[in-house]
Amino acid sequence: MREILTARFGQVRYDEAEVIHFPAGLPGFESETAFLLIDSETSQPLSFLQSVANGELCFICAPTALVDPEYAPSLNRQDRKTLQLAPEEGLESLRWYAILCFAQPDAPTANLLGPVVIHPTRRLGTQSIRDDNRYSARQPLFPPKESSSREVD
């Protein structure tokens, strides 16, 4: 077992086999290549992507299907290679997360343009930026005026 001191969770003990490797890092964090995916009962349905090298760095993530139930996963050739996906291997074995942004704390957004894709058994990950422009890097997590939209039918 190894240990890291994190800003969010305090002391975290983990096994080397739990670490997810991001060979290219994340855009803006290219040197961060090892993360832990932390799920806890109290944080369901959200997960945390905690850097192993930097205890202060953590991203809050939501499954893409939670942000948009109709989200259509797509992976380009480069990202398939990063995840060492065999040609016949489908996308259903992968886990898809959108990083949440709380720049406006009461109106969080989710990055569906560049989801974090994880191969759970190979422990590999990448932030895969889509080639199409179907989705936004700042998709509102909650539609605006969620509560007042029921008046009109």
Next chain:
Amino acid sequence: MLVIRRRQGEAFLIGDSVEIEILDIEGSQVKIGIRAPREVTVLRKEIVSTRQANLESAQGPDASLPATSLEDTLRRLRERKP
């Protein structure tokens, strides 16, 4: 926005040192060649927007999210179950 119409094999310049050439056109995709000095950074725009979003999303010691925002988000997500 300046709009230029170019055919395959044609090029244009931005300033003195950046040259953009249309290498190939196939359906809705255009293959573009860029000749630029090493110090000029060239990035796909989607990467720039994701990089910016990542920088704003990173939870660090100074940019830590107030606990109430996360609690509130979790509550709203759990309530949302269709």
